[in-house]
Amino acid sequence: MTEEQKRLLEKQLWGIANVLRGKMNADEYKNYILGFIFYKYLSEKLENYVDKKLLASEKFSFAEIKEKTKDGKEILEEVKKGCIGHLGFFLKPTELFSFLVKKGKGDIKNENTFILEDLKKILNTIEKTSMGTESEDDFKGLFDDVDLTSSKLGARENQKNDVVIEVLALLSGIDFKLEDTKSDLLGDAYEYLIGEFAAGAGKKGGEFYTPAQVSRLLAQIVSMGKKRVRSVYDPTCGSGSLLLRLGDFVDVVDYYGQELNPTTYNLGRMNMILHGVHFAHFDIRNGDTLQEDMHADLKAEAIVANPPFAAKWKSDSDPQLAHDDRFSQYGRLAPKSAADYAFITHMLYHLADNGTMAIVLPHGSLFRSGAEGHIRKHIIEKQNFLDAVIGLPSNLFYGTSIPACVLVFKKCRKDDEDILFIDASKGFEKNKNQNRLTDENIKKIFETYSKRKEIEKYSHRASLEEIKENEYNLNIPRYVDTFEEEELIDIEVVAKELKKLNDEEKGLQSKIAGFCEELGIGKPF
16 A cells, blocks of 8 residues: 555545544444445455456346345345355345445435334344355354444434434445455555554554554464465464464464454454455354353464453352363463463464464563463473563553564574573654554564574573573573663863853853943842
């Protein structure tokens, strides 16, 4: 997408957002805008598929089929079978986004402009047509958060209807270029909106979105040296941005994820489909990853995650967790006040022997003692899985200004292999509300990691013996010396300079006093 296209798209998208802004906050109106974008996408994708594949040899288009005639019903039945098998859902011509927009504008004869009930039924139809098919789990409940009965859309039904018509009409003016297979304008728009909503949602934004710069870094690390990855997994996948980012660097066969928040879970599934991932190649589940592992048999080649920092978990309320294979071998459970190491060991359990995983964590995970220190020591000393520790700048993430770090793990490390420490905390671009990693910052971090370079005051390769000497404390300043020696100050030179300035001040005061006497006015000192 060119800069000009990007600016135009952003202007159009925020024109749509302005219709709802003021009625509700960003965390609420994102559900409507993203839901309507998804409906438009599904509708246009289905129409393109039917016209160019199923009806390619016919002299009529999908939109021209007469739904109430005998021939029309027979054709639609055959078309429906093809759509369900290939797309996973089905819509009739009168359920298409384009038809609904025309109806709302009053462009269709003998049809009133009240479309609210139609839209409710259509969104329900998308889910219903997938029931009992392979795509059922991927479409079930996708539009649950698009609440068309909400009073925030309007006090009366006609007011809600007018708002919905305005949003859909504005959205119809955006060409997402679905026919251009090389264009990902829709995916870019969706990612842009998710990022903007995350920023506007404050602390809640961090629950569903990892800044693009950070996700690019993690994707590069876990895909390093590969052209194809069979499986990628994120146990706290949010909107799926981390998972999808891998597709920018390697071919990904299957995507797996789990998300606790139902609304965010819906965003993640929508995001997969909008980015062209076929329903047979992603498996996103809704549930508490630590309490209920929904991908129990998965061994993923690449794992990425940005779990909630120091989240509470129910380690003390479920006695079965102590015997769970994800946690039992470490001898201790992560404390209930901080689930960081529960997520780490969960991910290590799901990591394939030839895989790489990268997880974003708060700095406290590097040095906290107790159960966390015990688990950390086991991972380093007994398993030798920790490959690198990367310190990031502060204020990168939505909802928290604290600095974070990236821990990289591999199961195929050599016994005598060192652990690379990188202090990238000073390399960032300062924006109005948040800091961001530039392309140059990411390039430096990745090159340092991939080549395991030692750079003065930036990176250090610590031997396992060195880690042991530090009692398995991974605090980065213990390994990367960033201390800048202050310039020595010559007190005598400073004293002479001060005396010189004092003498000059007395001279100026004397001149001013003389001018005041000539003018017959009081002295200012």
